[in-house]
Amino acid sequence: MALPRPSSPKALLADLRAFARERRPHQWIAAILAIVMPVVILVGFYLDSRTNIAPGEQLIYVENWRADRTDAEIIAQQKIDQAAKEKRAAERQRQFQKLEKQLGI
Known part of the structure; x- marks a missing residue:
């Protein structure tokens, strides 16, 4: 062929x-x-x-504690931290309430 x-x-x-x-x-x-x-x-x-959609670097801060802390010291620090957290939450709530009044909601 x-x-x-x-x-x-x-x-x-x-x-x-x-x-x-x-x-x-x-x-x-x-x-x-x-x-x-x-x-x-x-x-x-x-x-x-080619678009970078991954999150950027994050810094995470930690507190270093002594190994020989007593339970009373731990509880006292937790109360201080909780009070600070509640204060921040109250301030944030106040800001949202102010925004709510401004927007007339």
């Missing part, structure tokens, strides 16, 4: 022109859309992959 002869570029262009003449305009539009839509999706994925 013999292989076909290689085609010349002129024959390739002539064949491509003949193929293009047979197609209707709506087929060309569909073909262009079929090519453009996946390209747009791939470009979107590429651009999204």
Whole structure:
């Protein structure tokens, strides 16, 4: 079985022109859309992959306590911390109440 002869570029262009003449305009539009839509999706994925959406570094501060603290010292410190926490919560609530009055809610 013999292989076909290689085609010349002129024959390739002539064949491509003949193929293009047979197609209707709506087929060309569909073909262009079929090519453009996946390209747009791939470009979107590429651009999204370059966006850094990971959270930044966070500093977490901890308190270092002595190992030989008594229960009374621990309870006293907890009471101090709780009072400070309640004070912050009350201040935040006051700010929200002020905002509520300003907005007329």
